[in-house]
Amino acid sequence: MATVTPKFPGTERLVVTDPPPDIDDVPRVSCSRCGRTWDLAYELDELAVGNRALERFALDHRRHTGHFPDDVTPWLVECRRCPDEDAFLSEGPARRFAATHARHTRHALDVYPPGSDEPDPVEPPELSGDE
Numbered sequence: 001m002a003t004v005t006p007k008f009p010g011t012e013r014l015v016v017t018d019p020p021p022d023i024d025d026v027p028r029v030s031c032s033r034c035g036r037t038w039d040l041a042y043e044l045d046e047l048a049v050g051n052r053a054l055e056r057f058a059l060d061h062r063r064h065t066g067h068f069p070d071d072v073t074p075w076l077v078e079c080r081r082c083p084d085e086d087a088f089l090s091e092g093p094a095r096r097f098a099a100t101h102a103r104h105t106r107h108a109l110d111v112y113p114p115g116s117d118e119p120d121p122v123e124p125p126e127l128s129g130d131e
């Protein structure tokens with residue numbers, strides 16, 4: 001029976017069961033239309049957008065190039081009055097954002113499901129009474 005010695009002692013992979021909170025492994029996004037891959041270090045470090053880095057990247061990418069990167073088709077929320085818009089990777093936050101904006105500003109918004117051109121309108125709630 002032979003003893004197996006690791007070829008490079010000390011390089012055995014450590015099993016990390018509880019990863020540190022700071023992100024070591026910077027997420028990457030690629031876009032086949034642009035033929036490029038980006039890491040999200042800029043979004044994470046400079047913009048400090050944390051777990052919204054991917055959404056932020058996707059939105060910025062579309063703003064500058066007119067399309068979304070690969071595998072990132074977020075929910076889009078556009079206000080009909082404000083120039084701003086926001087993107088969300090899931091429906092819940094997108095609808096919450098729209099409802100909150102409508103509630104505070106009384107603006108109507110359009111919520112676009114991923115990849116859809118058919119908006120789902122969100123109307124501001126009626127004021128009860130004092131108008």
Ligand SMILES: [Zn+2]
Binds near residue numbers: 031032033035061069
């Ligand atoms: Zn692109």
Ligand SMILES: [Zn+2]
Binds near residue numbers: 080081082101105
């Ligand atoms: Zn608005």
